[in-house]
């Protein structure tokens with residue numbers, strides 16, 4: 001179990017306990033987090049699950065692999081140093097407390 | 107199908123999501139008829155539901171083979187719904203012989219899963235090559251090679267005439283050549299047909315799908331349609347797509363239209379197919395292509411095929427080459443037309459073609 005928080009630009013926060021093994025795109029869509037669509041179901045073909053990871057958590061969320069790195073070129077909101085595709089982040093106890101920011105188009 | 111995901115993880119949104127959004131749902135309820143004059147639909151249990159605007163998202167159904175040639179025998183499956191998967195999955199056991207009719211995406215993806223689970227797999231394709239309807243020769247060649255290297259017996263230009271049976275259960279097939287094949291189970295993946303019967307009976311124009319305009323409106327101004335069941339005009343031609351992209355983007359468009367926005371359907375099609383460890387990603391639509399250009403990939407097992415029509419770039423198939431897909435989406439989406447020579451040259455950075 002991991003307690004995950006998504007923060008939106010307008011200051012809203014959504015926090016939920018996510019079961020180990022679920023990816024954070026699934027967790028977001030199940031909990032009405034805005035902007036996260038997950039159109040390809042998590043197979044790294046759509047980039048509609050883009051999030052920014054709180055800097056403190058960057059290391060714990062793991063490495064960005066080559067495919068994800070390339071797919072991050074396709075996000076609606078331009079990528080930043082802390083961009084991830086959330087379908088590639090899997091809930092686990094060491095992510096308890098993780099904070100993610102939801103990118104929103106201007 | 108591979109058994110990797112539990113059932114509840116297969117839904118696009120969990121059930122409670124809809125009520126959280128203020129959306130009422132009626133599951134397990136078939137709509138029997140639409141009465142456009144009364145602006146009502148009737149469910150199979152006889153309930154009338156009134157509407158101001160109606161959106162049809164009835165999807166498509168897989169073709170089946172006729173009973174006369176054994177298409178309805180036990181052990182002959184189609185693949186569309188979770189129920190189809192659940193029916194077939196207990197039969198997916200190592201060592202069993204799976205015969206797949208049709209070398210399209212569904213047949214090939216099923217072949218890949220079955221090989222991983224240790225089944226023996228034969229794929230029969232009636233056309234000259236697998237994926238003939240949807241992809242260029244180079245893409246077909248890539249996937250034929252991929253499947254053969256994983257031990258799938260792929261037979262093209264091969265027609266099946268009938269299934270053979272024992273006690274009502276399929277046990278093989280006979281080919282036009284007279285050859286007999288053994289099978290413990292069969293998957294028929296030979297394409298699908300749009301579910302238009304409700305629309306037809308309501309008098310809506312249908313032409314290989316429910317005909318919609320650029321706002322997804324049908325021939326009745328109060329009825330819209332989206333997804334696999336629709337046909338729409340692109341580049342002067344009426345087409346129908348079966349893809350998640352099209353279903354999601356058309357659905358999204360209708361919501362915006364009904365909310366009063368002035369928008370029309372322009373979205374660039376994209377598609378993916380995962381087979382073994384190979385990721386195929388497609389951007390654009392290759393309909394009417396007259397030339398293809400192969401671009402070598404960054405790794406031995408990767409490449410991309412770029413489709414041109416009258417010297418204009420229209421689509422790309424990227425195999426284990428997400429950069430080609432990502433940049434292809436940007437280039438085609440921006441209406442740019444890099445030359446064939448630029449695309450074919452692996453030293454040209456695709457990113458430099460986006461601007």
Ligand SMILES: Cc1cc2nc3c(=O)[nH]c(=O)nc-3n(C[C@H](O)[C@H](O)[C@H](O)COP(=O)(O)OP(=O)(O)OC[C@H]3O[C@@H](n4cnc5c(N)ncnc54)[C@H](O)[C@@H]3O)c2cc1C
Pocket residue numbers: 135136137138163164165166185186187212301304332333334335347348349350351353376377378379380
């Ligand atoms: C095995 C398989 C693999 C696929 N892989 C991919 C892929 O990798 N990438 C991709 O982009 N696409 C893929 N697709 C295609 C994709 O699933 C479809 O394009 C998409 O689901 C279409 O969505 P839709 O909403 O139009 O129709 P559907 O998802 O078919 O939904 C239609 C719904 O309408 C219901 N319905 C029909 N008639 C009635 C009625 N009279 N009353 C009430 N309800 C009714 C049906 O029960 C169904 O639930 C795949 C399809 C299959 C079968």
Ligand code: FES
Pocket residue numbers: 025037038039040041042043044045046047048049071085086087088
């Ligand atoms: S859900 Fe499509 S890339 Fe993450």
